[in-house]
Amino acid sequence: MAWEKVGALVMLLFSIAYGLLATKIPLSFLAQQETFTSRTMPYALAIMGGILSFLMLVLPTVNPSGKKTLAQETRGMEWSTAILLVAMMLVYGLTMKWLGFILASIIFLLAGFYVLGERRIQRMLFTAVLLVVGLWGIMSMLLGVYIAPGEIFYHLGIL
Amino acid sequence: MWEGMINGMMTGITTTMIPINIAMVLFGCFAGSFIGMLPGLGPITAVALLIPVTYALDPASGMVLLAGVYYGAIFGGSTCSILINAPGEAATVATSFQSADYFALMILGLTAVSAFAGHGGVLKALLMVVLGLMLSTVGTDQTSGTQRFTFGSLELLDGIEFLLLAMATFALTEALFIILNKDAASDSFNPKSIGISNLKVTKKEFKLIYPSILRSSFLGFFIGVLPGAGATLGSFMSYGMERNLAPPEEQKKFGKGSLRGLAAPETGNNAASSGSFVPLLTLGIPGSGTTAVMLGALIAYGIEPGPRMFIDRPDVFWAVIMSMYLGNVFLLILNLPLIPYFARLLAIPRNLMVPIILFFHSWASTLLPLTTSTS
Numbered sequence: 001m002a003w004e005k006v007g008a009l010v011m012l013l014f015s016i017a018y019g020l021l022a023t024k025i026p027l028s029f030l031a032q033q034e035t036f037t038s039r040t041m042p043y044a045l046a047i048m049g050g051i052l053s054f055l056m057l058v059l060p061t062v063n064p065s066g067k068k069t070l071a072q073e074t075r076g077m078e079w080s081t082a083i084l085l086v087a088m089m090l091v092y093g094l095t096m097k098w099l100g101f102i103l104a105s106i107i108f109l110l111a112g113f114y115v116l117g118e119r120r121i122q123r124m125l126f127t128a129v130l131l132v133v134g135l136w137g138i139m140s141m142l143l144g145v146y147i148a149p150g151e152i153f154y155h156l157g158i159l
Numbered sequence: 160m161w162e163g164m165i166n167g168m169m170t171g172i173t174t175t176m177i178p179i180n181i182a183m184v185l186f187g188c189f190a191g192s193f194i195g196m197l198p199g200l201g202p203i204t205a206v207a208l209l210i211p212v213t214y215a216l217d218p219a220s221g222m223v224l225l226a227g228v229y230y231g232a233i234f235g236g237s238t239c240s241i242l243i244n245a246p247g248e249a250a251t252v253a254t255s256f257q258s259a260d261y262f263a264l265m266i267l268g269l270t271a272v273s274a275f276a277g278h279g280g281v282l283k284a285l286l287m288v289v290l291g292l293m294l295s296t297v298g299t300d301q302t303s304g305t306q307r308f309t310f311g312s313l314e315l316l317d318g319i320e321f322l323l324l325a326m327a328t329f330a331l332t333e334a335l336f337i338i339l340n341k342d343a344a345s346d347s348f349n350p351k352s353i354g355i356s357n358l359k360v361t362k363k364e365f366k367l368i369y370p371s372i373l374r375s376s377f378l379g380f381f382i383g384v385l386p387g388a389g390a391t392l393g394s395f396m397s398y399g400m401e402r403n404l405a406p407p408e409e410q411k412k413f414g415k416g417s418l419r420g421l422a423a424p425e426t427g428n429n430a431a432s433s434g435s436f437v438p439l440l441t442l443g444i445p446g447s448g449t450t451a452v453m454l455g456a457l458i459a460y461g462i463e464p465g466p467r468m469f470i471d472r473p474d475v476f477w478a479v480i481m482s483m484y485l486g487n488v489f490l491l492i493l494n495l496p497l498i499p500y501f502a503r504l505l506a507i508p509r510n511l512m513v514p515i516i517l518f519f520h521s522w523a524s525t526l527l528p529l530t531t532s533t534s
Contacts, residue, residue, distance in 0.1 A: 011286055018293055025307050038305040045293050052286040077339040089521045112514025127511055145215045
């Protein structure tokens with residue numbers, strides 16, 4: 001299947017889901033009597049999205065020989081590494097409040113270096129610590145941005 | 160009209176010449192040149208990486224810094240592509256606006272995307288416009304106060320931050336592309352293999368390329384002004400124009416190291432990056448992915464980009480414009496003698512570079528709600 005047809009199918013499903021969710025937008029009694037409500041725009045967008053993605057699905061692909069299929073487009077891509085790094089970004093964002101900027105960032109960077117194949121511990125530590133502490137210094141000391149310490153330090157009684 | 164413009168320019172010069180802003184221009188040019196020179200990274204990533212640093216700055220200083228990073232990265236990208244043949248980046252007034260005018264402007268912004276989408280891409284472009292509008296409906300409805308698509312989340316009450324969206328769609332994808340395509344950015348480059356022997360332009364070479372530079376500057380700037388066109392189109396069109404204008408024997412050299420073929424796209428590229436600021440600063444319509452990220456930065460500063468910006472915030476408006484003159488002088492001073500040293504920095508391995516880029520993205524996203532809630 002051509003890459004753009006997959007995209008169109010995803011967008012069609014998204015538009016349907018968006019339209020169905022739009023029916024759940026709460027309306028007050030007074031709002032229900034009005035012509036233009038909070039649901040009107042989402043309904044219009046869901047219909048437009050549905051029509052456009054359906055047209056992309058059914059209309060012939062422009063210059064099909066020049067377009068790659070999904071399999072061709074994704075061949076040789078390092079999906080596992082990319083997904084792992086994106087998951088690590090999520091974990092980093094979620095743990096920053098608890099571990100604090102310095103600790104969470106150093107752990108994230110060390111893990112990232114490791115996932116991408118770096119094994120020289122000294123180089124990993126030097127780069128991660130220097131970058132994070134340097135940035136913390138610039139932001140908090142030079143520019144005056146308050147970066148809260150991790151909540152774990154309060155629980156452990158360190159702060 | 161002239162009096163107003165001269166006053167504005169004076170405001171811009173005064174704002175730019177504050178020591179902190181001069182330092183920001185210098186730092187922006189340096190950081191942009193460096194990041195733009197790294198293979199696989201372009202101006203979008205360069206601007207996105209520096210956004211957290213600008214949170215604590217005055218909006219004028221912040222925008223001056225980001226503008227410096229932008230044209231610095233374009234310059235750095237050119238250096239990278241010329242030195243190692245691996246592109247560092249993809250491209251390498253109204254004062255009395257009424258609501259109807261704003262509505263027309265909004266329609267222009269939304270339809271311009273499809274107009275420049277090219278053959279076969281109109282449906283896709285329109286679909287993405289609809290997707291963008293769908294995402295903008297998340298949060299509290301400004302008319303009725305009703306919550307839409309928030310799923311009970313407090314974080315979604317204010318909607319999805321434009322800057323976050325711009326960084327996720329433009330900047331983060333660049334970094335993920337490097338991970339997905341291992342071959343797109345090789346592990347490292349051997350600076351010794353670059354072979355920088357003579358970096359000075361001779362009189363003969365200058366005589367050959369200066370008409371191309373002049374032509375491409377004008378063409379690139381006007382291409383950059385078109386909303387949605389960006390620096391890539393400016394680069395390609397300048398190259399195409401120069402090839403068509405060149406005599407047949409010179410045309411054969413294009414793509415094989417022709418000086419005219421090299422000067423034209425790089426000039427067009429640089430000129431288009433300056434031109435793309437015109438729709439951003441005057442209409443609030445980003446001309447490229449990078450200016451879309453900068454539009455997000457402006458919104459995060461609490462500045463409404465659009466026709467009233469140069470009335471409400473002339474310091475920011477004119478400082479960005481006037482700082483470009485200073486920035487380009489800095490770029491020349493920085494880059495000409497430092498190219499051999501910059502080239503050595505290309506040896507940063509991919510397995511260290513990519514996590515650092517992702518770290519900056521995540522960090523910027525985490526810091527953003529903190530700063531916008533206090534601004």
